[in-house]
Amino acid sequence: MANTGWDEFEIGAMLRTFDGAIEDIAGTRQEDRNYSPNSSFTASVADWRIEKPIFNKDYCIDCQFCWIYCPDVSIISRDKKMIGVDMDHCKGCGICVEVCPTNPKSLLMFPELADEETEIASWPTKEEKEK
Ligand code: SF4
Ligand code: SF4
Known part of the structure; x- marks a missing residue:
């Protein structure tokens, strides 16, 4: 199974995300879930990304918009506090940046190789509203 290529599966084959019974998955933190070896949780897909948030x-005002809208569940939030981005699974779509309501935004997209500390040190300032 571990060495099966994507083009070797039979049509209609199903890959299970979790091993064993699933109970209250929404109420179970990512790190406590029983992900199967063929889920994208254990297989990083970060190399798809050319830009990163x-x-x-x-x-950040902890509004959780980025957490709600991220299509890859890559925003890490604990007790309604935004903590950061799971860079093993973020695909760099930029949706979190689009929905972030602060001024300046609390998330911005940069080239994959950009240095985080450098970019934060030169973060944009507040934009004035057009009158
Ligand atoms: S860039 Fe896309 S995948 Fe990555 S954290 Fe933002 S919304 Fe999620
Ligand atoms: S990063 Fe932006 S969208 Fe996400 S919780 Fe903070 S303010 Fe909200």
């Missing part, structure tokens, strides 16, 4: 906590 960088999180600047100084402007």
Whole structure:
């Protein structure tokens, strides 16, 4: 199974995300879930990304919009506090940046190789509203 290529599966084959019985998966934290070896949780897909989001906590209001809208469940939030981005699974789509409501935004997209500390040090300033 571990060495089966994507084009070797029979049509209609199903890969299970979790091993064993699943109970209250929504109420179970990621690190406590019983992910199977063929789920994307254990297989990093980060190399798909050409741009990455960088999180600047100084402007974050913990609205959780990024957590709600991320299509890859890659926003890490604990007790309704935004903590950061799971870079093993983020695919760099930029949706979290689009929905972030702060001014300046608390998440911005940068090239994959950008240095986080450098970008945070030169973060954009507040944009004035057009009158
Ligand atoms: S860039 Fe896309 S995949 Fe990555 S954290 Fe933001 S919304 Fe999620
Ligand atoms: S959308 Fe922006 S302000 Fe809201 S929790 Fe995410 S980073 Fe923070």
